[in-house]
Amino acid sequence: MDILDVEKSKCIGCGACVSIDDEHFDFDDDGLSEVISNDNLKSERLKDAIESCPTNAIRLAKGDEEFDPENNEAADYNNGATVMASSNLES
Numbered sequence: 160m161d162i163l164d165v166e167k168s169k170c171i172g173c174g175a176c177v178s179i180d181d182e183h184f185d186f187d188d189d190g191l192s193e194v195i196s197n198d199n200l201k202s203e204r205l206k207d208a209i210e211s212c213p214t215n216a217i218r219l220a221k222g223d224e225e226f227d228p229e230n231n232e233a234a235d236y237n238n239g240a241t242v243m244a245s246s247n248l249e250s
């Protein structure tokens with residue numbers, strides 16, 4: 160299962176991801192981005208939102224090969240190197 164997450168320590172609250180993809184991102188009480196959905200992770204808007212983040216705070220952990228990096232450049236930034244800390248996204 161792929162998991163989308165925002166690394167809060169990197170987020171500067173610029174709002175780019177929220178304005179591009181309000182299906183997946185919204186502001187939390189501190190004005191930082193938070194993930195509001197883990198559905199539809201192949202959407203073009205999500206890809207654009209990930210690429211727009213100036214601090215690379217948005218992470219997409221690939222849980223399988225279904226998310227083809229050949230067709231989604233946004234997956235390349237992480238390349239499986241980041242250890243996901245937000246196990247609360249799994250249900």
Ligand code: SF4
Binds near residue numbers: 175
């Ligand atoms: S684009 Fe990046 S820095 Fe800006 S609000 Fe979204 S996660 Fe935070």
